[in-house]
Amino acid sequence: xxxxxxxxxxxxxxxxxxxxxxxxxxxxxxxxxxxxxxxxxxxxxxxxxxxxxxxxxxxxxxxxxxxxxxxxxxxxxxxxxxxxxxxxxxxxxxxxxxxxxxxxxxxxxxxxxxxxxxxxxxxxxxxxxxxxxxxxxxxxxxxxxxxxxxxxxxxxxxxxxxxxxxxxxxxxxxxxxxxxxxxxxxxxxxxxxxxxxxxxxxxxxxxxxxxxxxxxxxxxxxxxxxxxxxxxxxxxxxxxxxxxxxxxxxxxxxxxxxxxxxxxxxxxxxxxxxxxxxxxxxxxxxxxxxxxxxxxxxxxxxxxxxxxxxxxxxxx
Amino acid sequence: xxxxxxxxxxxxxxxxxxxxxxxxxxxxxxxxxxxxxxxxxxxxxxxxxxxxxxxxxxxxxxxxxxxxxxxxxxxxxxxxxxxxxxxxxxxxxxxxxxxxxxxxxxxxxxxxxxxxxxxxxxxxxxxxxxxxxxxxxxxxxxxxxxxxxxxxxxxxxxxxxxxxxxxxxxxxxxxxxxxxxxxxxxxxxxxxxxxxxxxxxxxxxxxxxxxxxxxxxxxxxxxxxxxxxxxxxxxxxxxxxxxxxxxxxxxxxxxxxxxxxxxxxxxxxxxxxxxxxxxxxxxxxxxxxxxxxxxxxxxxxxxxxxxxxxxxxxxx
Numbered sequence: 001x002x003x004x005x006x007x008x009x010x011x012x013x014x015x016x017x018x019x020x021x022x023x024x025x026x027x028x029x030x031x032x033x034x035x036x037x038x039x040x041x042x043x044x045x046x047x048x049x050x051x052x053x054x055x056x057x058x059x060x061x062x063x064x065x066x067x068x069x070x071x072x073x074x075x076x077x078x079x080x081x082x083x084x085x086x087x088x089x090x091x092x093x094x095x096x097x098x099x100x101x102x103x104x105x106x107x108x109x110x111x112x113x114x115x116x117x118x119x120x121x122x123x124x125x126x127x128x129x130x131x132x133x134x135x136x137x138x139x140x141x142x143x144x145x146x147x148x149x150x151x152x153x154x155x156x157x158x159x160x161x162x163x164x165x166x167x168x169x170x171x172x173x174x175x176x177x178x179x180x181x182x183x184x185x186x187x188x189x190x191x192x193x194x195x196x197x198x199x200x201x202x203x204x205x206x207x208x209x210x211x212x213x214x215x216x217x218x219x220x221x222x223x224x225x226x227x228x229x230x231x232x233x234x235x236x237x238x239x240x241x242x243x244x245x246x247x248x249x250x251x252x253x254x255x256x257x258x259x260x261x262x263x264x265x266x267x268x269x270x271x272x273x274x275x276x277x278x279x280x281x282x283x284x285x286x287x288x289x290x291x292x293x294x295x296x297x298x299x300x301x302x303x304x305x306x307x308x309x310x311x312x313x314x315x316x
Numbered sequence: 317x318x319x320x321x322x323x324x325x326x327x328x329x330x331x332x333x334x335x336x337x338x339x340x341x342x343x344x345x346x347x348x349x350x351x352x353x354x355x356x357x358x359x360x361x362x363x364x365x366x367x368x369x370x371x372x373x374x375x376x377x378x379x380x381x382x383x384x385x386x387x388x389x390x391x392x393x394x395x396x397x398x399x400x401x402x403x404x405x406x407x408x409x410x411x412x413x414x415x416x417x418x419x420x421x422x423x424x425x426x427x428x429x430x431x432x433x434x435x436x437x438x439x440x441x442x443x444x445x446x447x448x449x450x451x452x453x454x455x456x457x458x459x460x461x462x463x464x465x466x467x468x469x470x471x472x473x474x475x476x477x478x479x480x481x482x483x484x485x486x487x488x489x490x491x492x493x494x495x496x497x498x499x500x501x502x503x504x505x506x507x508x509x510x511x512x513x514x515x516x517x518x519x520x521x522x523x524x525x526x527x528x529x530x531x532x533x534x535x536x537x538x539x540x541x542x543x544x545x546x547x548x549x550x551x552x553x554x555x556x557x558x559x560x561x562x563x564x565x566x567x568x569x570x571x572x573x574x575x576x577x578x579x580x581x582x583x584x585x586x587x588x589x590x591x592x593x594x595x596x597x598x599x600x601x602x603x604x605x606x607x608x609x610x611x612x613x614x615x616x617x618x619x620x621x622x623x624x625x626x627x628x629x630x631x632x
């Protein structure tokens with residue numbers, strides 16, 4: 001089934017201990033769309049400026065991503081500059097030039113109206129809610145947000161959360177949103193705000209999914225923990241969370257049934273796509289990963305987390 | 317097979333958001349021994365003062381723990397006071413009175429000489445090495461340490477690490493010992509110092525095991541990640557790491573063969589015993605856990621981390 005992602009498409013300048021790059025394709029919707037494109041058809045609603053090149057459009061097209069919903073506005077594309085020190089868990093933002101993104105009003109092309117999986121990447125909560133309300137046929141609504149909206153527009157965010165089936169945020173965002181230090185109690189409070197399920201991203205430690213009582217038709221599943229891959233080099237963590245979301249959502253949209261088992265496997269595929277994303281700068285690795293590599297890495301994720309399934313073991 | 321643990325036996329005063337307790341039985345060797353006692357025979361070498369009561373001795377005896385190696389010295393038992401704020405990941409030490417522990421010189425009773433599994437809990441590294449050298453028949457040497465020794469006695473610790481088969485430390489200790497922010501590179505450096513395998517404890521995010529090329533006879537296994545249980549209430553995190561070590565080591569000592577599969581299962585049992593330990597103050601929960609509860613929780617650990625094995629799922 002097809003996915004529509006609404007969010008940012010950007011140019012990034014990034015510096016990390018592994019080097020630095022300038023003017024590369026970035027933005028949450030970009031990482032999400034490329035990661036999800038390996039699993040299903042993806043459509044994008046975003047805005048870019050008149051500096052957005054055909055080279056960048058080609059990246060989307062080569063992955064079969066439908067960009068008829070990327071609006072071209074007068075002015076410059078959203079630009080972000082960030083740098084990472086040895087502690088790759090935190091980005092230092094050097095500048096954020098919203099440019100045409102500042103007045104972004106998502107417009108859904110008529111051809112996108114039949115989309116069944118909607119993902120609201122990190123944009124202003126009221127815009128997220130408006131998009132959701134325009135898309136009455138969707139079967140599943142996923143959502144991301146950030147500290148800026150949790151602090152700045154809690155009421156608007158609260159309205160959006162009521163419309164959400166899967167919220168994907170990180171540990172710090174759960175604490176900020178719930179006011180709870182404990183992840184389980186925090187998750188319960190967040191679920192009570194509306195989302196039917198919650199995926200808490202733990203960076204290098206993977207992710208945990210929590211389920212409300214209305215997500216699946218059967219009994220409420222226990223929380224589920226998916227690992228992340230221990231990597232000797234993280235070149236650029238930018239977009240890891242969006243790539244996780246794209247892998248997760250892409251796999252889910254490609255399944256015939258929304259079962260707890262499919263959801264769990266989707267979390268593993270999220271981790272797989274996140275682990276590829278950070279291996280090189282920007283979307284470089286996501287642009288050229290092969291399907292066989294994705295399956296190999298999925299098996300590796302199972303191997304590092306499952307008691308059985310270790311083909312490398314010498315028979316005892 | 318039997319385990320010998322050398323380390324501290326103490327009285328603790330502990331305060332956490334869940335309440336406070338005074339004069340309770342604590343110490344790394346205590347948590348380790350109780351956790352391991354559910355799997356195999358455990359022997360303890362430690363020192364206590366003349367204030368150590370028969371009530372405390374009874375706790376060990378009721379779990380079949382051999383305490384002939386607990387020496388009684390003139391003076392007071394080691395005492396530690398700590399408190400936890402809402403962020404339960406960090407203890408604030410209110411006081412540390414080493415008392416008789418300050419001049420602790422581990423003496424191994426003749427009856428312990430046939431022990432096959434040795435665990436060196438967190439004590440001064442030269443004492444750890446001396447104990448190891450006295451125990452020539454051991455098949456496996458496990459070891460813990462802490463920032464105090466990594467910073468203060470790096471040379472002595474370096475000598476000890478050469479004698480170790482399994483080092484169990486946390487993320488911060490890996491970073492400090494290796495000088496590396498990245499866990500994988502840090503693990504490689506730590507393994508190069510001597511330990512044949514390394515278990516990195518991530519607190520609420522579980523643990524990751526790394527293997528050198530001399531631990532198993534077959535090919536070197538990939539890293540393995542074991543989960544921790546998401547808990548809605550952590551009453552007292554004191555001793556969680558020692559209980560993890562006890563469950564891990566106890567299960568391993570009880571297996572007929574040291575295989576990669578046994579090692580991975582042992583990590584799960586480590587997590588299981590750690591998760592029990594934090595449910596109540598001190599060793600209260602570890603004292604009264606039932607074997608059936610341990611097996612139930614082991615199954616729960618599999619359920620929260622394995623793609624299959626979800627008996628609660630409604631058939632699709």
